[in-house]
Amino acid sequence: MDSVSQLALGAAVSVAVMGRRTAVWKAAAWGAVAGTLPDLDVLVDHGDAIRNMVLHRGATHSLFWLTLLSLPLAAAVARLHGEGALWRRWWLALWLALVTHPLLDTMTVYGTRLALPFSDWPYAVGSIFIIDPLFTLPLLAGAGWALASRGSARGLRANAAGLLLGCAYLGWSAVAQAQVERVARASLAAQGITAGQVLVTPTAFNTVLWRVVAIDGAHYHEGFYSLLDETPTMRFDRFDRGTALAPALQDIAGVRLVAAFSKGFYKLHADGDELFVTDLRMGQEPAYVFTFAVAERHSPVRPLATPEQRSARLDVRLGLAWLWRRALGEELPPPR
Template sequence: MDSITQAVLGAALQGTVLGRLQGRRSLLYGAALATVPDLDVVIRYADPVSRMTYHRGFSHSLFVLTGLALLLAWLVNKRWPGKGYTLPRLFLAFWLVLVTHPVLDAFTVYGTQLFWPLQLTPQSWAAVFIIDPVYTLPLLGAVLYAASKGVTLKATRLMALALAFSTAYLGFGLGSRMVAEHRFQAALNAQGIQASEVRAVPMAFNSLVWRVLAKAPGGIYYEGVSSLFDRGPPEMQRLTRHLPLAEVLANDPLHQRLRWFTDDWLRYDQVGRTLVVTDLRMGTPGNYSFRFDFAQLDDQGQWVIQAPTAHQAGGPGSMFNRHDLALIWRRIVAQQPPLPLASWTSRYLGVQPPEARH
C-alpha cells in the first residue's frame, strides 16, 4: 500500500496500544516505525527486474520483523524502566506496527515475501488496490482526531473502531475477489472453455470492479471485467501469451526470477525489434504497470539477451489515464456500453488487436 496508509495504520496501532503511556508521541512513533520495512527502497539494484523482485523481501519478512520487534521492546524497556512499560505490551505494540505493514502489502497484488528467507511464491492476495481511500480515510481521520484532541479514551476508541473497519474492509475485498472469480469461471464454463487458473485483481481505487484473468491451454489466456453489480456475464477477450518467445529467455536468471515472483503471469511480445515481457497482474486491460525489455533482434535476425530495462511505454503511473479511469468507474454500476478491452490492448501493448473475442 501507499506510504500514507502505512503510516496512519502504524500510528493508529501504537496509539491504541501505548497511547495511555506515550500520549501524542505514540502516533508519531507508530507512523515512523511503520515505514521501516520500506527502507529497502534505498538499496540500489542494477536493473528494474531486480528492483521489483527484491523489494518487499527481507525487510517484509515476518521472521525478521518479529525479531526486530522483540529487540526494540527489550531496548526501550531497558532504557526507560520507570515509564510504566511492560515488555509484553511493548512487544505487542512494536510487533503489530511492524508486521501489519507487510501483511497489508500482501493484500495488494504486487507480491510480498512474508516468509523470507523461504523461497515461496510471494504472497499476493489482491483484495485491495494499492491506493484505496475507503481503507485509508477512516484511519487518517481517527489519527488526526487523536493528534488534535490528545490520545484520550474517546480517541483510543475511535482509532480502535477505525482499525476494526479497515480490517473488515480487507475481508470485504477478499470476498469480492472470490465472487468475481466465480462469475468469470462460470462464464468460461458456459462457453466450454477449460481454464487452469483464474484470478481477479481490483481496479483503480475500489473493490467493486475487478479485472479477471484466466489461463487456458496452449498459452491462451482470457482477460475480462466483472463488477459486483453486474446482472449479466462479464465481458472478456481471448488473448495469447506468445509463449514461444519465452524460449529465448529459458536460461536467463532474471527472467526465471520474474516468473517466480509473478507466479508466471507473464506475456511476451515482439514490439519492433524488442522482446517485451509484461507482468499481467497489475494495471488496467492492456495498460500494465510493469513491462520490461529483455532482448533485441540483431542484424541477422537473432535475439540478443540484454540486461532488462523498463519498457518506455510502461510504468506504474501509466494506468492513471483520466479518460480510462472515468470509464472504469462508470463500469462499476453499468455494464453497457462495455469497456473497450480490445482497443486498449492494441493501443497500449503496441500489438495487433486480439485474434478473437468472446
C-alpha cells in the same frame, strides 16, 4: 499498500496498544515510523529493474526478521522516553506496527515474502488495490481524532473504531473477490474457455469493479465484472501470450524471474527489434506497470546487458471516466 496507508495503520495500531500509558503523540509517531520501515527496501538497488521489482517486499517484510528488529527498537524507544517500565508494552505496540505492514501488503496482488528465511514464496491474496481510500480514511480519521483529543477516551475509541472498520473492509474485499471468482469461472466455462489459472483483482481505488485474467495455454483472457452488473456473467477478450518467443527467451534470467514472481501471469511480446516480458497482474490491457525490454531480435536473440522497464499508462481522464461508469454497472468496453 501505499505509504500513507502503512503509516496510518502503524500509528493506529500503536495508539491502540499504548492507550493512555504514554502520550498519544509518542505512540502515533513511533507507530508510523515502524509502519514505514519495511518499505525502506526500495532504496536498495539490486542491479537492474527486474531484480528491483522481484526483490522488493523481501527480507524487510519477513515476519521473522521484523520480530527480531522489534526487540532493540522497543528498547531504544522506551529508553529514549525514560519509560523503561513500559518496555514490554512498547515492544508489543512496535511489533504489531511492524508485522501488520507485510500482512497488509499480502492483501494486494504484488507478492510479499512473509516467511523468509524459511521460504521464498511471495504470498499474495490480491483482494485490495494498492491504494484504496475506503481502507485508509477510517484509519486516518480515528488516529487523527485520538491525536487531536490528546488521548481522550472518545479519541481512543475512535481510533479503535477506525482499525475495526479497516479490518472489516479487508474482510469484505476477500468475500467480494470470492464472489467474483465464482462468476468468472462460470462465465469461462460457459464460453468454452479452459483456464489453467484465474486471477481476480480489484481495479483502482475500489472493491466494486474487478479485473479477471485467465491463462489458457498460448493465450490469456481479460474481463471485468462489477458487483453492480445486472447479470452474473462476464465477457472476455483474448490476447496472445507470445509463447512462440519462449524458446528464444527461456535462458534469460530476467524472464525466468518475472515468470516465477508473477506465478505464470506473464506474456512475451515483440516491438520492432525489441523483445519484452510483462507481468499481467498489475495494470490492464494494453497498459502494464511492469513491462521490461530484455533482448533484441538477432540470430540468435541477444539479451540486453541490463533490462529496461517500459511501463505504459492509460490516459488518466479516459481511464477514470471508464472506471466510474463501468463500476456503476454500465456495459462499456475497456479503453485500449
